[in-house]
Amino acid sequence: MDKTVPPGAAILLDFVRETEVGTSDRASYDVIYGHNQDKLPQPLTTMTYGEVVDAQKGWSKRFKSSAAGGYQFMRHTLIDLAKGMPSIEQTDRFTPDLQDRLGYRLLVRRGYADFIVGKIGLVEFAERLAMEWASFPVLAATRGSERDVRRGQSYYAGDGLNKALVKPEKIEAVLRQVLDVARRPHEVEEEREVAPASAPLPKPKPKPVGKSGRFWTWLLTAGGTIITALKELNLVALDWRVQIAILATIVGFAIYAISSMPAVRNALGLK
Numbered sequence: 123m124d125k126t127v128p129p130g131a132a133i134l135l136d137f138v139r140e141t142e143v144g145t146s147d148r149a150s151y152d153v154i155y156g157h158n159q160d161k162l163p164q165p166l167t168t169m170t171y172g173e174v175v176d177a178q179k180g181w182s183k184r185f186k187s188s189a190a191g192g193y194q195f196m197r198h199t200l201i202d203l204a205k206g207m208p209s210i211e212q213t214d215r216f217t218p219d220l221q222d223r224l225g226y227r228l229l230v231r232r233g234y235a236d237f238i239v240g241k242i243g244l245v246e247f248a249e250r251l252a253m254e255w256a257s258f259p260v261l262a263a264t265r266g267s268e269r270d271v272r273r274g275q276s277y278y279a280g281d282g283l284n285k286a287l288v289k290p291e292k293i294e295a296v297l298r299q300v301l302d303v304a305r306r307p308h309e310v311e312e313e314r315e316v317a318p319a320s321a322p323l324p325k326p327k328p329k330p331v332g333k334s335g336r337f338w339t340w341l342l343t344a345g346g347t348i349i350t351a352l353k354e355l356n357l358v359a360l361d362w363r364v365q366i367a368i369l370a371t372i373v374g375f376a377i378y379a380i381s382s383m384p385a386v387r388n389a390l391g392l393k
Contacts, residue, residue: 124222130304131234135225137296139192141257141288146192151218155187155194166190171220172212175200186283191216193225194255203227228254237297238304244297251293252277256284258293 123132140146143153152159152166159166166174178188178197188197195203203224204210214220226234232254237247245261252258253267256278263272268280278284 124219124226127222127226128304130238130300131226131229132222133303134229134234134296134300135193135222138225138251138255142194142255143192148218150192151221153190153192153194154181154185155189156185158185167215167217167221169216170212171200171204171210171214171216174216191221192218193221193228195221195224199228200224238301244294244301248290248293248297249277252286257287259286259288259290261290261293 123135127135136146139150143150143157154162154166162177169177174190175197178190178200181188181190182197189195190197190200207223207227210220232250233242233247236242237244242250248258248261249264252260256276258276259274260266260271260277261273263270264277265271266275266280267278271277271279274286274290276284276286279286
């Protein structure tokens with residue numbers, strides 16, 4: 123599936139291919155109406171968009187329908203879709219990715235966005251899908267293309283060519299799944315590296331005592347305090363025993379402050 127197609131729409135498109143051509147694998151993109159792809163000179167997905175549209179001119183007469191690819195695009199549908207998608211060139215290969223983008227555009231034209239946000243209900247959206255793909259049944263009685271049709275019948279019942287190929291209950295189940303997926307937040311989860319719970323956090327290496335700003339701050343402060351005390355208190359006039367006691371107290375406080383530093387205690391082998 124082309125990466126530009128939303129998840130919910132991708133589910134629906136896979137279901138469309140499986141219902142329309144009988145398979146949703148890679149081979150489904152090469153199918154033409156009536157499974158006549160083996161009669162083509164080359165696989166559909168190797169042809170360009172322009173070559174497919176040109177070849178479809180004769181398919182209606184030869185195969186009874188111009189339906190081509192996994193989504194059974196009619197010739198007029200392909201031409202009309204390309205008008206609304208300027209990025210498509212005549213020389214673009216009719217690859218599965220291109221078919222997916224065209225198929226998604228069909229869903230949008232039939233009201234996919236309105237269905238997802240609840241502007242239209244499941245029954246109405248299913249009828250719109252039945253208008254696009256004849257193999258889909260309507261979910262309620264309605265006026266079809268040729269006549270009144272009942273629940274479970276193709277919108278084109280009575281044209282002598284088309285009929286519903288799937289039960290209405292299956293359509294309901296798929297559309298509910300599409301709603302569930304489309305309305306679910308799709309977030310990209312980033313891989314995160316998480317350290318093991320048992321791994322201890324690395325301990326910061328202690329700074330050498332000689333490079334510690336705190337050490338030198340306390341040391342200079344202590345020295346300045348001693349000098350200031352000698353000047354301001356006029357300690358020289360006091361008894362020598364009093365001087366020693368005062369100086370011892372000041373030095374003791376300075377030593378205690380410095381020794382309380384983690385770097386100093388580690389250097390001295392203290393715990």
